[in-house]
Amino acid sequence: MIFNWFIIFILVSITILVLYFKKFRFIDAFVFFIPFNATVVLFTTGGTAINLPFTLFFLASISFVIRTLFSPKFSIPKNRITVYSWLILLGLVIIISQVMPFIIDGKYNVLERYQKSVYWAEEVPLIPKTQWITQAGYFLIGLLVVFIISYTYKSKEEIIKLLKLIICGITFMIFWGWYGSFSFFSGTPYPQLFNHIGMWEFGVAKEAFNGFPRMTSVSMEPSYFAQMLIPITPFFYWNSQIEKPLFFSKTFHKRMYVFSLISLLIAITTTGVLGFFLIIGLLLINNIRFFSKRSKYFLIVIYSVVVIASIFLMIKYLIDVSGTYSGIERFKTVVYGFKYFLDYPILGLGWGVFPTFDFIVNLLVNFGLLGTIPFTILIYNILIKFMNRMKFSSKKNNYLYRAGIESFVLLLIVSQLSGFIYHSQYFWLYLGIAISIGSLELKKGVK
Known part of the structure; x- marks a missing residue:
């Protein structure tokens, strides 16, 4: 095994903090380091990379179980019983779905998704493999992330702490990404402190767009960078x-909002560009009431023209790359995936057998x-909770709910556009945040 000793030092430091400060927990460290999904703790003898967020969540899970066993106050809040039941x-269902490869057992051909690129992949008989169990495990770990996050951060104070932690982590991700781009252009040494996966000496993606590096920071690739941001x-x-x-301060949030928008563009990824227009669209919706009727029409027309033009450019881009791995993978997996669903509509092929770049x-x-x-009912339940909370909350608390529901909707749209990244914990973390905020009961008059 190969260890990243700098990250080992960080883990030891976190453990010391957890032991000496009761208010600091492994789950807090996990939230802060969630963007670091390209930071390796160690490589196994088989070459498998164990990243920092996964390691921290493993420690957080053990700590959570121990605390729960020795706590006489453990109970499930009534307003979360429904959500947890769906989880x-x-x-x-994930566990039961694993019987499908055994039932099919070579009688049905499926496009091979793991051994080679989709461009060269061929349909092969579906048989049981440990790979499917591994993918199911990722999903089950994700559900555990949702439960521990939403159970741990219940009160308004705890939720604010949760948001502080993730915002600090995301802020570091943004500025570390900017530093990587700066080091690329200036030729200054780039510190290889985080042992990035899929990056090169300047901490940016190996591919460049017309000589401009694609921003990755501590994430695994530009698309992941955008999806977390x-x-x-x-x-x-x-x-x-x-x-x-x-x-934090009002100035901090204003500046980070602007930095986030700029970073989505200079990350040079389709997900980032789509996210940029989604956020600008929300900005327009939230501020349209302040403009005159004529100005409203003007802004809507300008925004629509820009979006339509961008869509045409993206279609052209997809056509251009349709003969490459990237384009083929996106089209081919969706077409084949829907075909397989029609053949096995009840329980599918079994979780993890055929991942696609389309959420649904x-x-x-x-x-x-x-x-x-x-899964759809779970999403609907969370949305309804937000809508109900927004009706009966004070103006200040309403901002928290509005931010929460917009964050949740953006997460769903991004997952639909870029794919369901169930094997990375950040999707599940955001889902847990949505449940925590949506379940928070703050009526009018409560500060």
């Missing part, structure tokens, strides 16, 4: 709109209607 049901922007925006922000098709093909329907 349990999804976990059961987009859902946090509503918290920057709404905290910059109130006289006294829930945490990914759910349908991997655990069928039996899993997609509960």
Whole structure:
């Protein structure tokens, strides 16, 4: 095994802090370091990379179990029983879906998704493999992330702490990414402190766009960088709109909102560009009431023209890359995935057998209607909670709920556009944040 000793030092330091300070927990460290999914703790003898967020969540899970066993106060809040019930049901469906490769056992051909690129992949008989169990494990770990996050951070003070931690982590990710680009152009030494996966000496993606590096920072690739950044922007925006922000200063949130928008563009990834227009669209929706009728029409027309033009440019780009691995993978997996779902609509092919770059098709093909329907109900339940909270909250608390629901919606849209990244914990962390905020009961008059 190969160890990253700098990260080992960080883990030891975190453990010391946890032992000496009761208010600091492994789950807090996990939240802060969630963007560091390219930072390796160690490589196993087989070459598998164990990253920092996964290691911290492993420690957080052990700590959570120990605290729960020795705590006489453990109980599930009534307003979360429904949500947790759907999480349990999804976990059961994931486990049950693993019988599908055994049932099919070579009688049905599926495009090979793991051994070679999609461009060269061929359909092969589906048989049981440990790979499917591993992918199911990632999903189950994700559900555990949702539960521990939403159970740990219940009160308003705890939720504010949660948001502080993730915003600090995302802020570091942004500026470390800018430093990587600076080092690329200036030729200054780039410190290889975080042992990045998929990057080169300047901490940027190996591919460049017309000589300009694609920003990755401590994430695994530019797309992941954008996916983690987009859902946090509503918290920057709404905290910059109130006289006294829930945490940090108003100036901080304003500047980070602008930095986030610029970073999405210079990351040079389709996800980042789409996210940029989504955020600008939300900005327009949230401020349209302040403009005159003529100005409203003008802004809507300008925004629509820019978006339509961008869509045409993106279509051209997809056509240009359709003969490459990237383009083929996106089109081919969705088409084949939907075909497989129609053949096995009830339980799909089994979770992890055929991941696609489409959120909905990914759910349908991997655990069928039996899993997609509960997942959809879970999402609907979270949205309804937000809507109900916003009706009966004070103006200041309403900002928290609005930021929460916008973050959640952005997460879903990004997942639909870029794919369901179930094997990385940040999707599940944002889902846990949505449940925590949506379940927070703050009526009018409560500060």
